[in-house]
Amino acid sequence: MTAATAAAALVRRRPPARVRRKRLLLVVANHAVLIAVAIGFLAPFVFITLTALMTNDQALSSNFWPHPFRLQNFVDVFSKAPLLRWTLNTMLYSCVATLGVVLSSVPVAYALARLRWRGRNLAFIVVLVALMLPPQVTVVPLYVMWAKFHPFGFNFIGTLWPVIIPNWFGDAFSIFLLRQFFLTIPEEYLDAARVDGCGELRILATVVTRLAKPAIAAVALFSFLYTFNDFFLPLLYVGTNPHNWVLSIGLSQFRSFHQVQWNLTMAATLLVMAPVIVLFFLAQRAFVEGVTLTGVKG
Amino acid sequence: MSPWLIGFSVFFGYPLVMSAYLSFNHYDLLSPPRWVGLANYRYMFHTDPQFWTSVKNTVIWMVGIAVPLQVVFAFGVATAVARIKSGAGFFRTIYYLPALAPPVAATLGFVYILNPATGPVNTILGHLGISGPLWFQDPHWSKPSLIMLSLWGIGNTMVIFLAAVLDVPQHLYESAELDGAGPFQRLRWVTLPTISPVILFAVVLGVIQGLQYFTQAYVAAGVAAGQASQAADVTSVSLGYPLDSTLFYPVLLYEHGFSDFQMGYAAALAMLLLAVSFAVTLVIVLNSRRWVHQAVTR
Numbered sequence: 383m384t385a386a387t388a389a390a391a392l393v394r395r396r397p398p399a400r401v402r403r404k405r406l407l408l409v410v411a412n413h414a415v416l417i418a419v420a421i422g423f424l425a426p427f428v429f430i431t432l433t434a435l436m437t438n439d440q441a442l443s444s445n446f447w448p449h450p451f452r453l454q455n456f457v458d459v460f461s462k463a464p465l466l467r468w469t470l471n472t473m474l475y476s477c478v479a480t481l482g483v484v485l486s487s488v489p490v491a492y493a494l495a496r497l498r499w500r501g502r503n504l505a506f507i508v509v510l511v512a513l514m515l516p517p518q519v520t521v522v523p524l525y526v527m528w529a530k531f532h533p534f535g536f537n538f539i540g541t542l543w544p545v546i547i548p549n550w551f552g553d554a555f556s557i558f559l560l561r562q563f564f565l566t567i568p569e570e571y572l573d574a575a576r577v578d579g580c581g582e583l584r585i586l587a588t589v590v591t592r593l594a595k596p597a598i599a600a601v602a603l604f605s606f607l608y609t610f611n612d613f614f615l616p617l618l619y620v621g622t623n624p625h626n627w628v629l630s631i632g633l634s635q636f637r638s639f640h641q642v643q644w645n646l647t648m649a650a651t652l653l654v655m656a657p658v659i660v661l662f663f664l665a666q667r668a669f670v671e672g673v674t675l676t677g678v679k680g
Numbered sequence: 681m682s683p684w685l686i687g688f689s690v691f692f693g694y695p696l697v698m699s700a701y702l703s704f705n706h707y708d709l710l711s712p713p714r715w716v717g718l719a720n721y722r723y724m725f726h727t728d729p730q731f732w733t734s735v736k737n738t739v740i741w742m743v744g745i746a747v748p749l750q751v752v753f754a755f756g757v758a759t760a761v762a763r764i765k766s767g768a769g770f771f772r773t774i775y776y777l778p779a780l781a782p783p784v785a786a787t788l789g790f791v792y793i794l795n796p797a798t799g800p801v802n803t804i805l806g807h808l809g810i811s812g813p814l815w816f817q818d819p820h821w822s823k824p825s826l827i828m829l830s831l832w833g834i835g836n837t838m839v840i841f842l843a844a845v846l847d848v849p850q851h852l853y854e855s856a857e858l859d860g861a862g863p864f865q866r867l868r869w870v871t872l873p874t875i876s877p878v879i880l881f882a883v884v885l886g887v888i889q890g891l892q893y894f895t896q897a898y899v900a901a902g903v904a905a906g907q908a909s910q911a912a913d914v915t916s917v918s919l920g921y922p923l924d925s926t927l928f929y930p931v932l933l934y935e936h937g938f939s940d941f942q943m944g945y946a947a948a949l950a951m952l953l954l955a956v957s958f959a960v961t962l963v964i965v966l967n968s969r970r971w972v973h974q975a976v977t978r
Contacts, residue, residue, distance in 0.1 A: 408863060409764075416760050420774045423832065427777070429800045430789045444803040486687070512692055514884075514961050516892035518930050519954045522937050522947045523698035524691065529709060551687020611782040613895040614930075618938050630784040634899045637788075637906055644792055654785045662780050666773075 434649040441645040455649040462646060465653070467625070468632035475542050475616070475628055476609040482550035483605040484598060490552050491560030492586050496572065506561070512554035517614065525618060540623035545615045549605075556601040563597035564590065599668045607658065629654050699954070702947035709941050720948035733924050734932040741823045742893045742928060746830055747886035751879065754834040758841035759867065772842060779835025787899040790829045791816055816904035819925035826896055826926065837882050844875040884964050891957050894930040901926045929953065 433441050434455055435448040459465055493499070494506050528544040538544050567590065575585045591598065613630040620626040627635075633654050637647050662669060703720055705713035724731050761771050778786065793799050794815035802812035813821045852870045861869065872879075898919070905918035919927065919935050933953070937946030 412760050412763050416757075416764065416771050419757060419760075420771060423774055423778055425800075426786075426789050426793055426832065429793050433792065442798050444798055444806075446800060446803075508688075511958075512688075514888060514957060516888065516930070516953055516957055518892055518894075518933050519950045519957075520692065520695035520699060522943055522950055523695040523702060525938070526698070526702070526707075526709065526943060527695070548687065548691040551691060607780070611784075613784055613899070614934075617898075618934075621938075630782060630895075633782075633788060634784050634902060637903055644795075647788060648792060651785045651788045655781050658780050658782060659777065662777070669776075 430648050430652055433645055434652045436645045438643040438645050441643060455645055459646050459650045463636060468627050468629045471626055472610060472628040475546055476606050479546050479549040479609045480602055480605040483553045483556050484602050486550055486552045487556035487560055489586060491557045491564055492590060495561045495564035509554050509557050513558055521618060540620060542620060542626055544619045556605060559601055560597055563594055567593050603665060603668055699947045699950050702944050703951045705944040707943040709943060720945045724948055730924060730927060730932055734927045734929045737927055738929040742890040743887055746827050747890055750830060750834050750837060750886055751882050753831055754837035754841050758838050758845050761842055762845040775838050776835035778832045783895045784899050787896045788903060791900055791903045794825055816900050817922060819923040822922060822925045826900060829896055840878060844878040845871060848874045884961060887960055888957060892930055893928050897926045897928050897931055
């Protein structure tokens with residue numbers, strides 16, 4: 383009996399050679415797959431970068447390696463297309479919209495998570511529905527609304543304001559993410575503040591925002607990215623007015639703009655990708671936390 | 681709360697109602713809406729030659745094929761990353777990066793990499809003695825090319841899956857192993873059931889995103905069409921290029937609403953999208969009880 387248990391323990395500690403070989407094989411296969419997929423995932427970046435450094439003739443040849451390296455491309459794109467103008471428009475859209483999303487979504491999320499009021503559950507369901515619905519469902523009447531709305535003779539079509547303003551009235555995704563996070567804040571903190579005579583607004587402004595910094599950072603980050611990448615809505619409202627184009631629209635029209643070549647197109651593509659990727663490395667933790675927050679608890 | 685309610689009614693409630701109203705009208709923004717009853721819907725189902733094409737493209741390709749591929753691929757990568765001892769963070773970063781690339785930039789990159797004549801992919805295939813397909817220029821290959829692009833961007837889903845897989849309690853694996861379960865049985869009977877709520881979340885999100893698939897299709901068609909017309913000097917309509925093979929439902933909606941300004945008809949298309957996305961979400965969530973395992977809750 384004891385011999386049998388001892389043998390069993392021994393087996394558990396050192397599996398037979400056949401099993402060990404099989405395990406090693408699995409580990410090797412696993413790594414092989416991971417590395418192959420990683421190469422596949424990096425390859426597009428590599429090709430885009432290499433082409434961005436080529437002369438136009440090379441970009442049209444079948445050589446992969448730029449010879450000579452042409453860094454001038456990154457200067458040329460600014461003279462061939464109003465890249466700076468597009469960047470400024472994008473920053474206007476992204477920054478003003480992100481500020482609006484954060485300022486308007488935090489109070490709503492707090493009310494949904496922490497305050498008791500009639501219709502709270504209904505309001506939460508409405509947020510979920512708004513989260514599920516494709517933006518295409520509401521664009522037609524919204525466009526009509528902005529097209530027919532001329533305060534003081536100001537024409538909204540052709541400007542970015544119809545895309546920016548709705549963000550100041552809460553964004554379903556941000557409200558949802560923040561609410562999930564606010565639910566995890568222990569009630570005791572809030573009660574302590576209430577005992578000290580804090581009103582709900584002050585609790586929100588001091589206690590909650592401080593505790594929820596990671597979630598708020600994630601919301602701001604996602605909102606910035608979403609607006610930076612947004613193509614559909616700007617296309618509807620400023621598509622016909624090149625003066626107000628954002629980067630995503632400008633880039634999509636880049637090739638037809640001046641019959642520009644692939645090397646310059648890829649240089650511009652890289653320049654548009656760069657800020658996002660830099661932002662990612664600066665705020666990697668907030669990213670991953672944000673993504674998992676939406677997924678696991680959702 | 682109340683500013684949100686105002687904003688919400690203006691930017692969400694009102695458009696929904698207005699969309700329903702407009703869908704029964706003929707409206708071109710210039711003359712006032714004219715009531716036409718069900719004519720828009722009749723035209724949609726019976727006459728519009730592009731309607732069923734766009735429905736098939738969207739439902740079969742972007743939902744039926746792309747979503748399962750994305751989920752399976754993301755799950756495979758996530759479990760592979762979860763299994764390795766060191767360097768998981770490195771691989772996770774590599775797999776996440778493409779998800780960050782702005783959609784317009786990523787699409788441009790792919791159109792270049794897959795361009796039939798001088799693109800790196802066809803050059804490599806040529807060295808291997810394979811003559812590569814025409815990718816975005818070929819109606820049979822344009823959708824597979826777009827699906828490849830979508831698989832490149834599975835980073836978000838992968839990160840969510842990875843967090844869920846790492847959250848699976850270790851003792852479940854140990855007891856399964858004691859019962860003699862091999863690696864694949866452990867995956868099937870431990871990992872899958874435990875993380876099934878997260879998979880459900882990814883499927884719902886994937887379907888919703890599949891239904892609103894627009895930017896990549898629009899940009900790829902535009903750039904590929906521009907390329908073709910440069911080469912062969914044919915003027916072609918770029919939406920849905922080539923041969924309506926990338927005409928997805930939101931692209932059709934865009935074409936009617938914002939290129940032809942048939943607001944009534946576009947509103948009818950939007951109402952159908954609303955109904956379908958609502959129904960799809962409901963069906964998936966209600967049926968989830970059958971296969972989603974919810975023993976592990978906090």
